[in-house]
Amino acid sequence: MSAPGVSAVLSIAGTDPSGGAGIQADLKSIAAHGGYGMAVVTALVAQNTTGVREVHLPPVDFLRAQLDAVSDDVRLDAVKIGMLGTASVVAEVADWLRTSAVGVPVVLDPVMVATSGDRLLEADAESAVRALLTLATVVTPNLPELGILAAEPPAADWPSALAQAGRVARAHGVTVLVKGGHLESGSSPDALVSVRADAPDGVDVVELPAERVRTRNSHGTGCSLSSALATLIASGETVAVAAALAKEWLSEALRRSEELDVGRGRGPVNHFAGSLGTLSPAARLRAGGGVREPVTSSWWRDTETVRRQTERGAFVRALADGSLAPERFDAYLAQDAIYLDGYADVLAAAALTAPDDQERAFWADAAVQCRDAEMQLHLSRLSGRAAARPWPTTVAYLDHLRTAVATGSHLRVSAAVLPCYWVYRDIGLLLHEARHPAHPYDDWLATYGDAGFDEATERAIGYAERAAAADPDGVPAAGSAFYRSTALERDFFAAPVERDLRELGVPPAR
Numbered sequence: 467m468s469a470p471g472v473s474a475v476l477s478i479a480g481t482d483p484s485g486g487a488g489i490q491a492d493l494k495s496i497a498a499h500g501g502y503g504m505a506v507v508t509a510l511v512a513q514n515t516t517g518v519r520e521v522h523l524p525p526v527d528f529l530r531a532q533l534d535a536v537s538d539d540v541r542l543d544a545v546k547i548g549m550l551g552t553a554s555v556v557a558e559v560a561d562w563l564r565t566s567a568v569g570v571p572v573v574l575d576p577v578m579v580a581t582s583g584d585r586l587l588e589a590d591a592e593s594a595v596r597a598l599l600t601l602a603t604v605v606t607p608n609l610p611e612l613g614i615l616a617a618e619p620p621a622a623d624w625p626s627a628l629a630q631a632g633r634v635a636r637a638h639g640v641t642v643l644v645k646g647g648h649l650e651s652g653s654s655p656d657a658l659v660s661v662r663a664d665a666p667d668g669v670d671v672v673e674l675p676a677e678r679v680r681t682r683n684s685h686g687t688g689c690s691l692s693s694a695l696a697t698l699i700a701s702g703e704t705v706a707v708a709a710a711l712a713k714e715w716l717s718e719a720l721r722r723s724e725e726l727d728v729g730r731g732r733g734p735v736n737h738f739a740g741s742l743g744t745l746s747p748a749a750r751l752r753a754g755g756g757v758r759e760p761v762t763s764s765w766w767r768d769t770e771t772v773r774r775q776t777e778r779g780a781f782v783r784a785l786a787d788g789s790l791a792p793e794r795f796d797a798y799l800a801q802d803a804i805y806l807d808g809y810a811d812v813l814a815a816a817a818l819t820a821p822d823d824q825e826r827a828f829w830a831d832a833a834v835q836c837r838d839a840e841m842q843l844h845l846s847r848l849s850g851r852a853a854a855r856p857w858p859t860t861v862a863y864l865d866h867l868r869t870a871v872a873t874g875s876h877l878r879v880s881a882a883v884l885p886c887y888w889v890y891r892d893i894g895l896l897l898h899e900a901r902h903p904a905h906p907y908d909d910w911l912a913t914y915g916d917a918g919f920d921e922a923t924e925r926a927i928g929y930a931e932r933a934a935a936a937d938p939d940g941v942p943a944a945g946s947a948f949y950r951s952t953a954l955e956r957d958f959f960a961a962p963v964e965r966d967l968r969e970l971g972v973p974p975a976r
């Protein structure tokens with residue numbers, strides 16, 4: 467059915483006519499990850515961003531007819547299951563999975579109660595969903611759902627949730643992606659808990675940290691995350707890499723949800739934020755044929771808005787005009803040192819996947835220079851200071867780069883590391899021009915605009931272009947990685963002026 471390279475993903479779920487949750491969100495999420503989305507409706511739900519009004523369940527025989535219509539005809543690369551509603555629907559889906567989807571990865575979002583408080587699963591169907599766990603590859607409960615799957619009260623904190631997820635994983639032989647969206651904290655971590663017989667507790671726990679996005683547009687986050695996960699698994703990613711990528715994508719979709727204006731209640735996430743699905747019509751035409759624009763030029767153009775935000779941001783403006791408070795500058799340098807430490811490792815990893823000796827030498831040398839720059843920072847500007855704790859923006863940027871390395875794709879890594887050259891050079895030119903002898907940061911501004919860095923940036927662009935030509939199927943994901951790194955450059959520059967420094971562990975100004 468689908469073209470080679472495009473994964474066919476089936477969502478079995480209820481509807482949300484306002485488009486933020488349920489099957490409508492699933493299809494957007496699948497498309498945003500380059501999959502071919504299909505949908506079997508379990509329940510028709512009259513709902514919008516303010517809550518659920520009514521639920522209508524089609525007869526179970528008709529549900530089966532829909533499922534068979536798909537599996538009789540189409541190859542399935544993954545199945546995502548969402549709202550099931552009743553025990554008889556659960557039983558029918560379980561029977562179909564056993565007969566018609568053997569060997570297909572199944573991501574089960576055990577939808578029970580919407581965040582609006584409305585029930586989407588009858589209480590007597592909870593044990594049936596528990597029984598479905600043995601047929602799932604990954605289950606993605608929020609904290610209340612995890613408690614029900616464990617047949618225990620909901621976990622009161624994150625460590626208890628991880629322990630509870632371990633018990634569910636071991637009892638049902640399923641990998642649990644436990645979601646921390648319901649925690650009342652400044653972060654919104656998830657964790658992948660999978661069975662490993664030789665681990666001390668019988669499970670492996672991989673945490674997926676994330677800063678909590680301050681927005682009320684969280685309608686459908688669970689649906690969107692599980693569909694992204696299913697699509698990434700279908701396209702060949704390991705569950706661990708798929709979970710990291712899906713989580714990173716969702717955070718960006720939440721951050722850019724304000725660009726949409728849907729409904730009066732809890733609005734939807736921006737499924738196509740940061741993906742090349744948001745190309746302008748002109749860019750689509752260019753991509754469709756005729757003039758072939760260099761891939762890296764299109765990435766540069768598609769990030770223009772974000773780059774302008776960086777350039778016009780309070781930190782860059784204050785550094786340029788000299789009004790930046792010294793403690794904020796120091797805090798920036800301390801984060802820069804932490805970042806360079808992690809970035810050097812990522813550059814060294816790029817050397818390992820480079821296609822020839824010349825490029826290998828380029829990345830290896832870049833890693834060494836990065837370490838030198840970090841050491842210089844410690845010796846000349848941070849000497850005698852206690853080591854700083856990494857800020858969430860620093861952690862997010864490094865996590866993103868490491869996730870690119872974990873995919874094993876040289877193109878993805880080349881794209882992810884590129885903004886640190888290209889955007890930094892761009893901003894550096896602007897800052898270099900702001901120099902004058904009485905400028906309080908003149909010696910620092912003098913470090914920008916270096917000819918060697920300029921040449922290295924050109925080479926990094928050239929290598930990314932070559933990697934794109936060698937791996938055309940990887941270009942959309944690489945474009946997303948470039949976009950995300952550019953957005954993280956913006957957030958990294960913004961953090962020293964946006965944060966309350968005491969909250970982030972910076973001592974008061976001397």
Ligand SMILES: Nc1ncnc2c1ncn2[C@@H]1O[C@H](COP(=O)(O)OP(=O)(O)O)[C@@H](O)[C@H]1O
Pocket residue numbers: 581607608609645646647648654655656676677678679680681684686687688689691713716717720
């Ligand atoms: N405000 C937020 N900021 C960042 N991530 C969030 C936020 N709210 C939810 N998430 C993430 O969205 C996903 C769904 O979370 P959760 O709300 O726990 O589940 P559900 O939508 O099923 O109730 C998780 O990855 C969670 O970490």
Ligand SMILES: Cc1ncc(COP(=O)(O)OP(=O)(O)O)c(N)n1
Pocket residue numbers: 479480481482487488489511513548549577579580581582586684685686687688689690
């Ligand atoms: C049809 C349908 N399915 C699931 C949900 C719940 O969505 P979820 O992603 O868990 O997010 P909330 O909207 O509950 O936060 C739904 N509302 N409708």
